[in-house]
């Protein structure tokens with residue numbers, strides 16, 4: 089098979105914990121130098137997948153191929169992967185510089201060489217001035233940068249990040265999100281970032297992999313997955329869609345493409361059950377076509393030009409390209 093140097097591939101990768109199948113024979117090829125988000129609800133197997141790639145969890149079945157080599161049985165420290173943990177896991181009794189240089193110490197590198205390498209990494213994340221501090225003297229965002237520097241010091245080809253932004257407050261989270269993307273571009277290595285937030289995945293990823301119950305539901309560029317979710321699960325989990333049961337199957341329908349109509353082009357007659365002002369949009373809920381819930385995201389000005397009220401029967405319509413068939 090033709091592979092560039094740092095392509096990563098998983099094949100029929102499986103993780104069982106006793107009777108629980110946490111990861112159920114998933115296969116995927118990660119393009120070298122891409123930002124990939126593993127997205128799915130809690131318990132769907134994201135962390136188990138990441139830990140198997142990192143070598144922190146044994147593989148029950150299947151293969152991991154990096155750089156043309158099968159690495160499923162290779163110890164974590166000998167892989168070209170590195171992991172940044174959810175809670176950063178910095179050593180409280182070591183300084184920032186010592187934390188960052190820790191892996192090199194384990195590899196037996198002399199202190200002058202590892203301090204120099206650690207300073208270089210601290211430069212990269214703009215933390216050189218904090219080298220002598222202890223982790224307890226850092227803010228959340230600073231801790232995260234130190235954890236990133238520590239994970240990068242071994243010069244991995246693949247950086248694995250497990251919910252790296254979840255410990256931060258919303259303001260800092262948005263800032264660090266942009267920084268992660270910038271670091272990935274500068275380094276040119278593959279980032280695999282686990283998250284349960286669809287906005288985070290869509291904002292960051294070149295490719296998003298949506299998981300559910302240990303399986304990959306769909307993978308692709310975020311815009312493509314958002315425009316054409318394959319399954320009801322993907323449409324519902326990404327948000328922004330209606331999932332509608334028709335007589336001959338299921339469709340997904342973008343909420344921002346549903347329009348109100350008083351004309352004969354109405355596809356559904358529905359009773360308004362909710363109206364929420366959201367700033368640029370008004371989110372309207374209505375029940376029709378049996379007992380199905382429809383949601384429309386209407387531009388604020390258009391809604392208030394001819395508002396409707398709770399309980400009112402309205403007509404809903406959409407262009408044919410706003411909807412498409414779901415496979416399950």
Ligand code: ADP
Nearest residue numbers: 105108110128129130131132133134135136137
């Ligand atoms: P996620 O990261 O998507 O939340 P995990 O990979 O952590 O999912 O977990 C997937 C499933 O495996 C869950 O049902 C979880 O309870 C189970 N699991 C995870 N780790 C262990 C473990 N060490 N022992 C037993 N079951 C586990």
Ligand code: MG
Nearest residue numbers: 131134135136
């Ligand atoms: Mg997890």
